[in-house]
Amino acid sequence: xxxxxxxxxxxxxxxxxxxxxxxxxxxxxxxxxxxxxxxxxxxxxxxxxxxxxxxxxxxxxxxxxxxxxxxxxxxxxxxxxxxxxxxxxxxxxxxxxxxxxxxxxxxxxxxxxxxxxxxxxxxxxxxxxxxxxxxxxxxxxxxxxxxxxxxxxxxxxxxxxxxxxxxxxxxxxxxxxxxxxxxxxxxxxxxxxxxxxxxxxxxxxxxxxxxxxxxxxxxxxxxxxxxxxxxxxxxxxxxxxxxxxxxxxxxxxxxxxxxxxxxxxxxxxxxxxxxxxxxxxxxxxxxxxxxxxxxxxxxxxxxxxxxxxxxxxxxxxxxxxxxxxxxxxxxxxxxxxxxxxxxxxxxxxxxxxxxxxxxxxxxxxxxxxxxxxxxxx
Numbered sequence: 001x002x003x004x005x006x007x008x009x010x011x012x013x014x015x016x017x018x019x020x021x022x023x024x025x026x027x028x029x030x031x032x033x034x035x036x037x038x039x040x041x042x043x044x045x046x047x048x049x050x051x052x053x054x055x056x057x058x059x060x061x062x063x064x065x066x067x068x069x070x071x072x073x074x075x076x077x078x079x080x081x082x083x084x085x086x087x088x089x090x091x092x093x094x095x096x097x098x099x100x101x102x103x104x105x106x107x108x109x110x111x112x113x114x115x116x117x118x119x120x121x122x123x124x125x126x127x128x129x130x131x132x133x134x135x136x137x138x139x140x141x142x143x144x145x146x147x148x149x150x151x152x153x154x155x156x157x158x159x160x161x162x163x164x165x166x167x168x169x170x171x172x173x174x175x176x177x178x179x180x181x182x183x184x185x186x187x188x189x190x191x192x193x194x195x196x197x198x199x200x201x202x203x204x205x206x207x208x209x210x211x212x213x214x215x216x217x218x219x220x221x222x223x224x225x226x227x228x229x230x231x232x233x234x235x236x237x238x239x240x241x242x243x244x245x246x247x248x249x250x251x252x253x254x255x256x257x258x259x260x261x262x263x264x265x266x267x268x269x270x271x272x273x274x275x276x277x278x279x280x281x282x283x284x285x286x287x288x289x290x291x292x293x294x295x296x297x298x299x300x301x302x303x304x305x306x307x308x309x310x311x312x313x314x315x316x317x318x319x320x321x322x323x324x325x326x327x328x329x330x331x332x333x334x335x336x337x338x339x340x341x342x343x344x345x346x347x348x349x350x351x352x353x354x355x356x357x358x359x360x361x362x363x364x365x366x367x368x369x370x371x372x373x374x375x376x377x
Contacts, residue, residue, distance in 0.1 A: 005075030121355030
């Protein structure tokens, strides 16, 4: 049987049934709408999606809010005009109540998610971030005040970019791409070339993972030009390094190394900018990034660069450490040192499993040890 429109929308958004139930319950609580239990909802969701039963008006409203779709798009009958007008007034009133403190709460939630992500990985956070994104989009869609819209859009950009990065780590490639598209649109709404440049560049790493390296280099070059017009030195340094990684992926050795030299020259003495909480380039971070590029290029210096940077990496950057161990395994394998490659691959696999990084596990699956076949690590 073909999908109903309700089921098709859920598949398009890449939501699991359990996630939809949690979002329905959360939205019902926000609206003060009485609903059935999670267990009963699970049965009802299956019946609604398979066309065995029609969703009642309160649930149709919840689905519209959770999925961000109209009645027609969800296959629901049209609502009475008065009900729709009443709902619109309600949404406008809710959006109008947003103040600077509310925006700051959302911003702190995103920042807390970043701290958890780098220590424990993104799996526990994706549901929370999706919920934040849904709330921000709902408020932004009904906000009529310019300053308020820009503030909401700025936080939406950061939340969506982070969700996109976490989705990439889970190998949810399409979801990662769509989150970054949301981030770029929100950055334009916020009027922020800085956020737009960062989101555009970060999205390019999805292209690198897909093997579309030429497209990635073009997108990174475009993002770097955006940043050069208005960004502070810290972001321009990050953009140069990002461009360098793309150039390394496509094999342009000299251009890649020049990009990293530019990143090093641009890096401020104090590489911490409160307005750019999503950037980490101080300490070992730029060095580990250069090491990653050297590893991609097959340079023998990659091992020393990565080993030195690994010793200086702060202990709470578990995701970064996992990636560096994979880079070292690849570099040692390229150098013909099977034992060292195997040691680092095992360490990386343990950490990747711990933080549930499907992306790094996939990289390890492609590792070819000297005298072995792919995936032997």
